[in-house]
Amino acid sequence: MADALVSIVLERLTSVLEQQIHEQVSLVLGVESEIQSLKNTLRFVRDVLEDAERRQVKEKSVQGWLERLKDMAYEMEDVLDEWSIAVLQFQMEGVENASTSKKKVSFCMPSPCICFKQVASRHDIALKIKGIKQQLDDIERERIRFNFVSSRSEERPQRLITTSAIDISEVCGWDMDKKIILDHLLGKKCQEKSGLYIVSIVGTGGMGKTTLAQLAYSHSEVKVHFDERIWVCVSDSFDPIRVCRAIVEALQKKPCNLHDLEAVQQEIQTCIAGKKFLLVLDDVWTEDNQLWEQMKNTLHRGAAESRILATTRKESVVKMMRTKYKHPLGELSLEQSRALFHQIAFSERSTWEKEEELKEIDEKIADKCKGLPLAIKTLGNLLRIKNSKEEWKNFERDISPALLLSYYDLPPAIQRCFSFCAVFPKDSVIERDELIELWMAQSYLKFDGSKEMEMVGRTYFEYLAARSFFQDFEKDDDGNIIGCKIHDIVHDFAQFLTQNECFIVEVDNQQMQSIGFFKKIRHTTLVVRESTPNFASTYNMKNLHTLLAKEAFNSRVLEALTNFNELIEELPKEVGKLIHLRYLNLSRCGGLKKLLETICDLYNLQTLNIQLCSCLQKLPQAMGKLINLRHLENFPSHDLKGLPKRIGRLSSLQTLDVFIVRSHGNDECQIGDLRNLNNLRGHYYGDREWPNWMMGSSLAQLKRLNLEFCIRCPCLPPLGQLPVLEKLEISHMHGVKYIGSEFLGSSSTVFPKLKELITFRLDELKQWEIKEKEERSIMPCLNHLIMQDCPKLERLSDHVLQRTTLQILDIRSSPILERRYRKDIGEDRHKISHISQVKCRWI
Template sequence: MPSCFYCAGTLNFRNIIKLAKAPHPFSPSILVVSVHYFDSSTPPYSSTLMEDALVSIVLERLASVLEQQVTLLVGVKSEVDNLKSTLQSIRAVLADAEKRRFSEELVKVWLERLKDISYQMDDVVDGWNAALLKLQIGAENPCIPKPKISSCLPSHCVCFRQVLLRCDIGIKIKHIRKQLDAIANDRNQFNFVSSSTIQQPHRRITSSVIDVSQFCGRDADINIIIGKLLGGSCQESSSLCIISIVGMGGIGKTTLAQFVYNREEVKAYFHEKMWVCVSDPFDPVRISRDILEALKKESSGLHNLEAVQQEIRTLIANKKFLLVLDDVWTEYYELWEQVESSLKGGAPGSRILVTTRNENVSTMMGTAYKHPLGELSKELCWSLFSNIAFKGRSREKVEELENIGRKIADKCRGLPLAAKVLGSLMRLKDKKEDWESIFNNEIWQLDVIEKHLCTPLLLSYYDLSPAVKRCFSYCAVFPKDQILSKDRLIKLWMANGYLDSRESTEMEKTGGDYFEDLVSRSLFQDCDNDDEGDIISCKMHDIVHDLAQYLTKNECFILEIDDEKEVRMASSFQKARHATCLISTESVGFASTIHNLKYLHTLLATGVVNPDLFKHLVCLRALDLSGNVLFGELPRNLGKLIHLRYLNLSHNDSLKELPETICDLYNLQTLNVCFCWELIKLPQGMRKLINLRHLEFEYISLMLPKGIRRLTSLQTLTGFPIIGDHFRRDVCKIGELKNLNSLTGGLVISGIANVKDAEEAGEAELKNKKHLHQLELEDFGRLASAASKGVAEALQPHQNLKSLKISYYDAATEFPSWIAASSLAQLKKLEIVCCAQVTCLPPLGELPLLESLRIEGMKRLKYVGGEFLGSSTTAFPKLKHLRFYDMEEWEKWEVKEDDEEEGRSVMPCLHSLTTVGCPKLESLPERLLQITPLQVLDIRVSPTLQDRYHKETGKDRSKISHIRNVLFYPQMMTSL
């Protein structure tokens, strides 16, 4: 069957490549240049909204051109108008064209031509906008040093450049219009049926994300696997005992392994437990490093296989361990042997649990017990489907939809993943006719699709909006089983233009909504949450990842560079748009290989990268070079990447300087230099990056240049170090924060001792930053007491603040007055660290939403009493965690009993209480111990308290006997 490309309406024109003359794709087996994608024959079905989404974005670009340049040269405006008109006429027939693309070869070729010309339009218009922006910023920043070669040009040359630029765009648009006219004329031969609009499906409004983990339906399988792990024939054997779960994709192998892995009896039986996602390719170094990191529960800096494995042997020696190797594909014993050799020193009873689709893998690894996992029964499949689809519906609605729902559930054919995804889809549909439409969809009749993909996944995909389809398909650029950071993913979507910025809603908010939509449909899973319960990361099931790869074949790639196959790769993937490159230090041919991918919009490169690449990959929108160890400094030609929106240079230990030319990246939205420990300053021209939204760094001594105040689009500014030299004109002072009122998330202001006085501090206008939720004020240092207090008063944040940390507030004897309920009504977390001269705590008990309070290093505090609780009816109404550290002079802590008689409540939600390094504290308030629902009491380096509450000899031990967990240093936790 002939080769073809399938991309069903998910990505915009930046992500779709012309393949009318493409060679036959490689087989899906691992190549020496490992190119991972889903290989298939001609797909039978496609989204009717894909080309519509593509053309819509082209129209948006052209509209932007007209809005920004109303004084176009004669003829250029008419060319742009003609382009818009032609695109609109083409858009009207796309729905019919999509229906016919797989039954009529000429229609498919016509659509591919349209995609290709759309890419050209995108690059031309985006490049033109970048050039115009450069002229604008150059005119607004005459004081910024210019290259010597252009310093002699008169100022009126700006106007001349604009004329040349418009001539250039006119020529390019005219050339594109001729090609588009030919495409438009060719459509007449197909007699397409026009439609003015694309009908969007009716969606039921819902906000809850279904937790499907409880609907496993595998109790018998769980018990069998646990029995094999905790007993079985190889119990006393000194060799490795391997147990395999074997089944088709989407059958629930990983879910079953997760249930077993997290059972209490399994946790109690093994000394060490490790979970490693293996996937394809099988890389012994990476897998061994992942095992080591799972053992140490921290990152490892080791990269040498022997060094990694020697540490593994040391850590598991004579210990009973459980290692889960999830999603193993390789059948090569030579590869498995390299990992296995380090795992033979564990104690008898150690187990390796493997999940795989391939029985040959199980045999190759020497499995002692192979557990075949079959489909769910019809009733279990219905139970899983209905628990999701009918969540929150009335009994009447369930009765109305049950019959058609059972018919739909039958189509899942016992696959748990299909039931979850299809249930998530139907949860969004309220009308019976919508359910019937899904049941009667023609896709169920297309047998060829079932050889490659899970049909319910395609149905769920087709139900996405065009914008969300683009975002979903983009995820094919990531390796299987990779944890997807929500924040990073949204920034990459934004860099590639997938998030609409025309509305008042911020692009980041739109991206968050898209992310949540994919989670709610079970297309993203295994989500991790932060302390607020917000999702911060997820994974894609490997079957879902297959779908994303299937939709972006020959467009999104994962490349493992190998010099032997460089020529073949370069000729086959030269029109790739998005790539992850896994590059080893031995890949000396990397430069010429990657340079041929000149149309790349995304490059995520892990390993050694040749700096020479920047002059070749001029279309890049997103570049991630995090973890590259060879960059001492970046080449100046980085500034030629005029389309670049996302630049991640984090974890580059040797990076010492950023070139000034980085400030020519006027479209840049995200710059990440976190953990670049040698980097001490940013370029002076940073003020030119007026589109910068996220500036991320960790090191507090990084010098910010003057002019940051111009970056009014900034939402992320992780730190603001204040440098002490007031006589340097290039030093960024605290007043630069004044106009940055779009800041969100967290901000650390350090070096506050270098602020001259309260007036200067007030210039920051923190009170106006209503989107800022986390604030750290550090190092008031050498300021005199009055000055320190005045500066702190002037740094009052907005009342929306949720987390506050004040540290090294050394000179002042009292806290700023705004640490009060009226000013911090939304505060949930408060840390007060090293406030050495303060002798009295403020009335923190009046903070209505405070959940976590940490007080540390108040060297002169001796007494805590009613002033700490405040005067509200309930003191600390939401407080869950209270911690005191290094309070050397603290002697008494009182909560008056008469408060109880007056009906006053104190800390009704307190869960944990910690005192560490409080040597003089005599006792804890009896009322807190007796009345609050305290579950954890942690007393360390506080000898008086330890004596008072000692388990055997303490006179007040009975007062804490009801507390479930008590911690005494150096003892470990004791369950009572």
């Protein structure tokens, strides 16, 4: 985390200086030189952080040094927030003055009062920077005293290369798993006559996949059964040449000097021709089918009883390899965990006199490992040489350091993203998109301009998921991970990395009085266990960067942050003092009715989540000041009375779940106010009447349109007059009971380019009729019609069925339609007999 913070501060120092030059806003003389000196010192410090973070586990003085460095980095980041805000306020006040001025001038000078405030503010910032520079100089002097090793002088440790060697004495608890694997390898379960028989062991990191493969590989029956045994550690990079050369070296028992893939493959085929071989591919990650096929095609010259045994963490790899048998590996039982830990921790001792004394602690440590073999073996080996009861108790209190090896295997940018997960309570479901927004808010994602920041975050998330830092995945219909959990041990480790920074605060009336040391908290989740009206808060969280208060706002939660002690149904105005806040989640806060204007002073805010705040009626007019806001998550918005007009100024806005269109009110945002929000994503929530802009020329170039959850609208808009619309999707419009000519509009040719019409969950729709007094061309290009989950719809429009170029009709989960158009017995089946593809329960 220290490396992450220092890197972020360095980047921001550069960007703020550039902003100052660009905006021509000068600070007090001399600060620029202080900044340059700060940057140089931070670079020296950053070079030794990898060594420092390793040594903090055993050296308390190093841990203290890192804590002071992180505190300083956070202070510097907070000062940079103030600096950026000062510049933004200067800009905005100038814009406001210019917009209200009656004189037509090219610019407007701020008032003397404003200038005085700006000078005072910048002077205060300059003093803070100088103070931080002094602190950093002290930290730098300590750095020299610790004799840290610079990361420039040593390479990052590489992933451990596994081999077939195994110490049987350190293995227990896999007897049944081993038997099953052996049965498949030795042909007792299946006699494969052609092709390669592939067995895959799959499970999360540290579950013992490699150990199980080693047990099978070194079993006496396996040694006799196979003519050749080959062990290859594949790891992250699946390089066919490297893997093939490793196979040749294992077969010939000497180095392979061939470097051409074709030559190496021919050598393999010569060596295995007609022989039964067992090839173990340990730690397979690649999902590239082309690379795998290139590898697999080399192995077909072996005898029919040959086997490939692969270990992997990824289900997608199992499918890609066309595995014949998949063996999932889960956590060890409580008894297995204790037995394995005891076996390792008490081996190689000359005396067992302390065994009974340490037995109780032994079991507690094993139980804390929650069945994770990697943690059990790592801790067992660490404690093998520890004889002191106090040393064992220290490990019982915190087993997190044992996971440092896996953590340092991650790239630095992803290390900081993982450690931030400590802000979530144990066993909670972490939503992928929410986590990515949190990472973005802290500037944790490296942005190179080649793709959106959200996509960078998705890549980071998938990297951590693939390496088993996450588990218990929730997936969407397309198989994409959208949610996950973290193993308790891994969560403990994340908290170890972020102690004093990330907190989960459980609040009740008794605790309120006693928590006064949280002023250093930067990221917190508030969990309210009890709410009573009589308490005096002692919180001081003015330095917060992240606040998660899901389902917690009951007129009490945020009072704790700001010493505001009245019963309220709106955020207290003091929330505006949390100027470093980047992420504010108030979702499911059912009592919240209003956000005050002071929330618009949170210039650094990137995400505001007010989803399912069912009583929220109004958003503040000054929201245009939140120029860093990227995500306004406001679904659903039953009671929200429009959106403020200045939302159109939020040029960074990417997510707006619901846009509420009103035809009245000068202070309400109209659709035209969003014209410059080029990155915006979201759906129209709807009113009783469709807005005028949907009837005019503003959508003339639209090719695809989705109407979803417009639940207030009793009818469809006249979309038939859209000249180039090719695909129309309509779903979850529960107010629509009838589709008629109003849907067509007044054009001479209706839906002239429409190819696909898709409807889903129109629960109340009963009739679809086209009654025309004059003959018009209607949907002349329609090819694909879906009417799914329309349980009350009685029939389809005869005109659409018989006078269009319809080729595909899908009426599943619409029982009345399915009976009417059922083959042989449906009364209107003849009306769709010309359609080439009809999808329903009864074809």
